[in-house]
Amino acid sequence: MMRIGAAERRARLGRRHRLGTGCQAAGPVDAAASMVALHATDPATVHLSVAARVPGSEITTTERALYDDRTLIRMLGMRRTVFVVPTPFAPVVQAACTDDIAVKQRKLLVKHLADAGVGEDAEACGQWLAAVEESTATALALRGSATAQELSADEPRLRTRLNMATGKAYAAQPYVTSRVLFQLSAEGRIVRGRPLGTWLSGQHQWSPSVDWLPGGLGDKPTAEEARVTLARAWLSSFGPGTTADLQWYAGWTLGQTRKALAAVEAVEVDLDDGQTGYVLPGDEAPEAPADPWVAFLPGLDPTPMGWKQRDWFLGPHKSKLFDTTGNIGPTIWSDGRIVGGWGQPESGEVRYQLLEDVGTETTTHIEAEAARWTTWLSGVRVTPRFRSPLEKHLSQS
Secondary structure (H helix, E strand, O other), X not given: OOEOOHHHHHHHHHHHOOOOEOOOOOOHHHHHHHOOOEXXXXXXXXXXXXXHHOOOOOHHHHHHHHHHOOOEEEEEOHHHOEEEEEHHHHHHHXXXXXXXXXXXXXXXXXXXXXXXXXXXXXXXXXXXXXXXXXXXXXXXXXXXXXXXXXXXXXXXXXXXXXXXXXOOOOOEOOEOHHXXXXXXXXXXXXXXXXXXXXXXXXXXXXXXXXXXXXXXXXXXXXXXXXXXXXXXXXXXXXXXXXXXXXXXXXXXXXXHHHHHHHHOOOEEEEOOOXXXXXXXXXXXXXXXXXXXXXXXXXXXXXXXXXXXXXXXXXXXXXXXXXXXXXXXXXXXXXXOEEEEEEEXXXXXXXXXXXXXXXXXXXXXXXXXXXXXXXXXXXXXXXXXXXOOHHHHHHOOO
8 A cells, every 4th residue: 555654644734724835725615615614612713723724814704704605604513513614515514414413412302301300201301392492493583593592581491400410519400491402403403693792702693594594504415425525525634544533523433434435435545653544536646745834723723633643743742732631722833743832821912832842943933923823813812612731821921
């Protein structure tokens, strides 16, 4: 088999992830498509990921694509994570990943309703849930768009409490509101619209899908067809990757992953660590590296979260850059590998720390990039939802 080593993988990353000099994206949709999807669990990530890839991009640039042009859409996707995807790709993600998640989460919610004594048994709880869903969807259709609080006023049953982790130190009794809205969105019936407050807000208005987009999410492919399309898109952006990488990224079973790789006729290649990777047919040839480049990426950026196995670009820096549950914080990249991290104290300037010697020229470039980000953020302090040890340290005033 052909060998694709770490240097070649880093060259591909710089070009295909739109981070290398002269390789950047034309706009937010182009940036998202280059990455398959942008992580959106942390609202700030979407805007910072776009700004890292689109020269001259501003907050309003991404907001326009999301809420005015609606060429990007925020939705639940792979691994039960919220992503922003190009709108035409939404039916693929829905069929490949989200539909299965919706089925599993409905069963789990019915169980939690039964545990809370909402109904006599699972069947009764399922009927209760269906009735509340329909009532909520009707209320939302009448309003056109609404917040969770407004919908709870229209449908008081949304204020029903669940009993979570009874007897544990972290026991809680949350309202069922967010779970019902999650279910409706997972089934593609409603979508997240504008945030409440600034671009950093994690709370959104909701709208019926058919109001947000003509025809809603559109015609879906079959689940098998969608998995093949998603696998092809992932290999185009992240290949070479291993079976384990794709399975983790998509949240599929091993069988589903292998079947999708076979369907795209993925080509086996040797990786530096001795594992077998895959690329698309015709994508085996070396790719010329971009000119030397550096990039500041936000926490949960899709580049480092695109593979399960990360040693070839992460090196020995995991303990400083990831939290305890596997979420990466803000990072500094140089020519396809991570060399440091960054954060912001209360004053808002961008501080950084290098984790290895990168030489005088690259350090100068990194200093200039830190200054550029300080100007771009204009005093706005972004605190990642999932904080890494290095980011916490750099954010201390």
